[in-house]
Amino acid sequence: MAIMRNLFTLFSVASLYTTLTVATSTLGCGKALASGITTGGTGSSNEVSFTTTKGDPRTFLLHIPTTYTPEVPRGLIFSYHGRGKSGSQQERRSKLSEADSNLEMLVVYPDDVNNE
Numbered sequence: 519m520a521i522m523r524n525l526f527t528l529f530s531v532a533s534l535y536t537t538l539t540v541a542t543s544t545l546g547c548g549k550a551l552a553s554g555i556t557t558g559g560t561g562s563s564n565e566v567s568f569t570t571t572k573g574d575p576r577t578f579l580l581h582i583p584t585t586y587t588p589e590v591p592r593g594l595i596f597s598y599h600g601r602g603k604s605g606s607q608q609e610r611r612s613k614l615s616e617a618d619s620n621l622e623m624l625v626v627y628p629d630d631v632n633n634e
Contacts, residue, residue, distance in 0.1 A: 546590045557582045560615040563606075563627065574631070579605040581615040581625040593623045605629045 551557075555564050563579040570576055586592070599608035605627030612627075613619045 546588050546592065548588050550588055551582065551586070555580075555582065557584045557586050558615075559584075559617060560609055560613070563609060563615055563625075576631070577605070577629045579609055579627040579629075581609065581627070583620065583622060583624070584617065585621055586624075595620075595623050595625045597625055597627050599627070599630070601630070603630065 556562060558581075563581040565577060566580050567575065567577045583592075595614060597608050597612045597614055599605065599611075609615050609625075609627045612625075614623070614625045
């Protein structure tokens with residue numbers, strides 16, 4: 519089990535490294551958060567629902583850090599869970615919504631499709 523935990527940590531760090539984006543010297547979008555969208559840590563992420571072009575419903579959690587301001591550019595991390603898990607489980611496991619781990623980046627936690 520310790521080997522699996524170490525491998526998970528290694529892959530998580532590698533995944534985080536490959537998804538980090540260097541912000542350019544441009545301004546942020548300059549727009550306030552939409553009504554009902556909040557900032558916060560684990561458990562405070564926003565559930566977003568949409569329909570794909572094929573008509574399939576999809577959901578994901580969107581984490582916006584408490585330090586968010588519309589004038590500052592932010593990177594975006596997609597944090598994927600394993601088969602049969604959920605975006606909320608991945609949020610708790612990855613800790614990317616916690617200020618100690620991620621003070622500045624937005625994070626998307628997609629939910630599964632057909633339990634995969």
